[in-house]
Amino acid sequence: MRAALDLFDEQGYENTAVAQIAERAGLTKSTYFRHFRDKREVLFGGQDELLGLIVAGIEGAQAEPLGMVEAALVAMAVTFSEERRANGPRRLAVIAGNDELRERDALKMAGFARTMVDSMLRRGVAELDAQVAAELGILALRRGYAQWLEVGGDFAEVARRALEEVRAAAREC
């Protein structure tokens, strides 16, 4: 993952071949594809564990939909390490510069939203309310992530504030 981010940053995503990433990491193409399902995924590693955290967060939360979403964001915070923060800006820049990567990013976020909705449905939330809460949650996640990259600190706290802002804006629509 480090080799890939460095290469994408140095010479661009499109100008980098998977074989080259593997070579720099001291591996082969075969091994690369055993760890990542495609060329893009190397920039999104570990995001699948987040789904489990989302489910756990929502299952252990209070009754109100946005409260469940808040619990999900807080539960995700354990994965937002200092190393992730250090590489975050370069990673975001690479993603922003390529359509395939923006596509993958959008799918990941949609996956988060879907997981939130499913978990809330299991807790008896009405579908419309769950969808609205999840979309607001994803927006807060994006905004919180950007802010966390800038100012650092505890991600849970930053995300909580971002969600509160979003909620306030949504209420006076």
Add this chain to the structure above:
Amino acid sequence: MRAALDLFDEQGYENTAVAQIAERAGLTKSTYFRHFRDKREVLFGGQDELLGLIVAGIEGAQAEPLGMVEAALVAMAVTFSEERRANGPRRLAVIAGNDELRERDALKMAGFARTMVDSMLRRGVAELDAQVAAELGILALRRGYAQWLEVGGDFAEVARRALEEVRAAAREC
């Protein structure tokens, strides 16, 4: 586009080669890639014109953010033809069954949202309010589209109702 949808429906997206689509349409692979930038795009043809409709809708709308979004949805309605409605369910089924296609769909929706936000910013809406309104708008677009496929009728009307439902849910978050 018809050839592609038929083939995807008959034998699955992954089992269909671009050359095969081209052949059924009486063309060659070369010509295919002059009309669609990749294999997926054939299922999303014409969505790029929607961006212009969104911009126009928001520029000609009243002052409130969700009112602008409503105008955007109404402006998009002109492209929701009977033929699109007839093919809609098959198209949705194919997309739902493949990750690459869900990815492209997510990107398209994100593009709509981004265009809405940019247009609203140009009209002086605060960024947070614009983002919230756009996300709610995309959710209403999805829900409205699904409902329109079921019951038919004027898409503008269906979308307007969907947005009103979403707005009501958002207000009591």
Add this chain to the structure above:
DNA sequence: CAAGTGATGGGACTTGGTCTCATCAACCGT
């Protein structure tokens, strides 16, 4: 009628991604 323009065909070529088989190291029970 010659020249230009735009759409298509054809085929070489690169690369992402899959699959299969061979290798190699660590571990395990006897």
Add this chain to the structure above:
DNA sequence: ACGGTTGATGAGACCAAGTCCCATCACTTG
């Protein structure tokens, strides 16, 4: 100490997506 198993890796054939370049053909225009 030994044979067998397991898991990770290397190696390379192979397919399809996507790019590129050039030839062709129809249609327009001066």
